Amino acid sequence: MARLKSHIEKIDMITLTNKQKRKPAPTRIKIEQVRQELDRHCHFRGRVDGFQFQHQEGVLTVRGRVPTFYLKQLLQTVLKRVVGIERINNQVDVVCCDGLSSVREKIAYR
Numbered sequence: 001m002a003r004l005k006s007h008i009e010k011i012d013m014i015t016l017t018n019k020q021k022r023k024p025a026p027t028r029i030k031i032e033q034v035r036q037e038l039d040r041h042c043h044f045r046g047r048v049d050g051f052q053f054q055h056q057e058g059v060l061t062v063r064g065r066v067p068t069f070y071l072k073q074l075l076q077t078v079l080k081r082v083v084g085i086e087r088i089n090n091q092v093d094v095v096c097c098d099g100l101s102s103v104r105e106k107i108a109y110r
Helices: 002-021 031-040 069-079 104-108
Strands: 051-056 059-066 087-094
Touching: 031 051, 031 069, 059 069, 069 087
Parallel strands: 059 087
Antiparallel strands: 051 059
Protein backbone atom coordinates (compact mmCIF):
# COMPACT_ATOMS: atom_id res chain seq x y z
CA MET A 1 0.00 0.00 0.00
CA ALA A 2 2.85 2.38 0.81
CA ARG A 3 4.41 1.70 -2.60
CA LEU A 4 1.15 2.45 -4.36
CA LYS A 5 0.74 5.73 -2.48
CA SER A 6 4.34 6.74 -3.29
CA HIS A 7 3.79 5.86 -6.95
CA ILE A 8 0.60 7.96 -7.09
CA GLU A 9 2.38 10.94 -5.49
CA LYS A 10 5.12 10.73 -8.16
CA ILE A 11 2.51 10.69 -10.92
CA ASP A 12 0.77 13.70 -9.38
CA MET A 13 4.09 15.59 -9.24
CA ILE A 14 4.85 14.77 -12.89
CA THR A 15 1.36 15.85 -13.94
CA LEU A 16 1.69 19.11 -12.02
CA THR A 17 5.09 19.79 -13.61
CA ASN A 18 3.71 19.14 -17.10
CA LYS A 19 0.75 21.44 -16.49
CA GLN A 20 3.07 24.22 -15.35
CA LYS A 21 5.06 23.98 -18.59
CA ARG A 22 2.03 24.26 -20.86
CA LYS A 23 1.19 27.65 -22.25
CA PRO A 24 -2.45 28.64 -22.52
CA ALA A 25 -3.85 28.12 -25.99
CA PRO A 26 -4.37 31.36 -27.92
CA THR A 27 -7.97 32.45 -28.19
CA ARG A 28 -9.32 31.63 -31.61
CA ILE A 29 -11.60 34.12 -33.23
CA LYS A 30 -13.81 33.71 -36.20
CA ILE A 31 -13.59 36.24 -38.98
CA GLU A 32 -17.39 36.31 -38.83
CA GLN A 33 -17.14 37.78 -35.30
CA VAL A 34 -14.91 40.54 -36.67
CA ARG A 35 -17.33 41.26 -39.52
CA GLN A 36 -20.31 41.38 -37.15
CA GLU A 37 -18.59 43.78 -34.76
CA LEU A 38 -17.69 46.08 -37.62
CA ASP A 39 -21.18 45.88 -39.13
CA ARG A 40 -22.70 47.00 -35.80
CA HIS A 41 -20.91 50.35 -36.03
CA CYS A 42 -22.82 53.11 -37.83
CA HIS A 43 -19.79 54.24 -39.89
CA PHE A 44 -19.12 50.76 -41.29
CA ARG A 45 -22.62 49.22 -41.47
CA GLY A 46 -23.12 47.75 -44.93
CA ARG A 47 -19.49 48.36 -45.90
CA VAL A 48 -17.88 45.33 -44.29
CA ASP A 49 -17.40 43.58 -47.65
CA GLY A 50 -14.83 46.25 -48.57
CA PHE A 51 -12.35 44.82 -46.05
CA GLN A 52 -10.30 41.64 -45.93
CA PHE A 53 -9.39 40.08 -42.59
CA GLN A 54 -6.78 37.55 -41.59
CA HIS A 55 -6.22 36.37 -38.01
CA GLN A 56 -3.11 34.55 -36.88
CA GLU A 57 -1.76 34.09 -33.35
CA GLY A 58 -3.67 37.02 -31.85
CA VAL A 59 -2.83 39.44 -34.68
CA LEU A 60 -5.66 40.62 -36.93
CA THR A 61 -4.51 41.94 -40.31
CA VAL A 62 -7.00 44.26 -42.02
CA ARG A 63 -6.85 45.37 -45.65
CA GLY A 64 -9.16 47.64 -47.58
CA ARG A 65 -9.80 51.30 -48.35
CA VAL A 66 -11.41 54.19 -46.50
CA PRO A 67 -11.76 57.87 -47.49
CA THR A 68 -10.25 59.42 -44.32
CA PHE A 69 -7.58 58.80 -41.72
CA TYR A 70 -10.27 59.23 -39.07
CA LEU A 71 -12.13 56.17 -40.42
CA LYS A 72 -8.90 54.19 -40.57
CA GLN A 73 -8.30 54.87 -36.87
CA LEU A 74 -11.96 54.30 -35.98
CA LEU A 75 -11.87 50.94 -37.76
CA GLN A 76 -8.94 49.89 -35.59
CA THR A 77 -10.66 51.07 -32.42
CA VAL A 78 -13.84 49.14 -33.22
CA LEU A 79 -11.94 45.94 -34.00
CA LYS A 80 -10.06 46.05 -30.68
CA ARG A 81 -13.36 45.17 -28.99
CA VAL A 82 -13.32 41.64 -30.42
CA VAL A 83 -12.24 39.12 -27.81
CA GLY A 84 -9.06 37.31 -28.82
CA ILE A 85 -7.45 40.11 -30.78
CA GLU A 86 -4.20 41.15 -29.14
CA ARG A 87 -2.85 43.36 -31.93
CA ILE A 88 -4.13 44.87 -35.16
CA ASN A 89 -2.00 45.14 -38.28
CA ASN A 90 -3.89 47.96 -39.98
CA GLN A 91 -3.01 47.85 -43.67
CA VAL A 92 -6.06 49.84 -44.71
CA ASP A 93 -5.33 52.49 -47.35
CA VAL A 94 -6.73 56.01 -47.17
CA VAL A 95 -7.90 56.98 -50.66
CA CYS A 96 -9.90 60.15 -51.30
CA CYS A 97 -12.04 60.93 -54.32
CA ASP A 98 -9.72 63.85 -55.26
CA GLY A 99 -6.76 61.54 -55.86
CA LEU A 100 -4.84 62.13 -52.63
CA SER A 101 -3.84 58.87 -51.05
CA SER A 102 -1.84 57.14 -48.35
CA VAL A 103 -0.92 54.49 -50.92
CA ARG A 104 2.49 55.89 -51.80
CA GLU A 105 4.37 53.10 -53.51
CA LYS A 106 1.37 51.66 -55.33
CA ILE A 107 0.29 54.94 -56.93
CA ALA A 108 3.40 57.15 -56.93
CA TYR A 109 5.57 54.79 -58.97
CA ARG A 110 3.20 53.95 -61.84
